[in-house]
Amino acid sequence: MLPLLWLLVALGGALLAASLRDWLPYLVGGVLASALAIWVLVSTLWPSRPNRNCPKCHREGLVKIRRSQAGVRCELCDFRDDTMHVAYLDDW
């Protein structure tokens, strides 16, 4: 039953592609171009969020020890690492 269903879906897709033959390149190009534009927009406008999860207590407590230098500590427990780098933690 299932292969027959897939065959029908494939046949329907082929018929749809045949009926839209003149428009198919524009349709595919439009979908690709808008997907690219949406991807760029979302990547640009999405705010960067640091991963502040502490490796010791597993809660969101990591903060910088000194700004623009490596080294983090946890506000919620006594975790401290002078060499650990967390991306985007300066912006947070």
Ligand SMILES: [Zn+2]
């Ligand atoms: Zn912690």
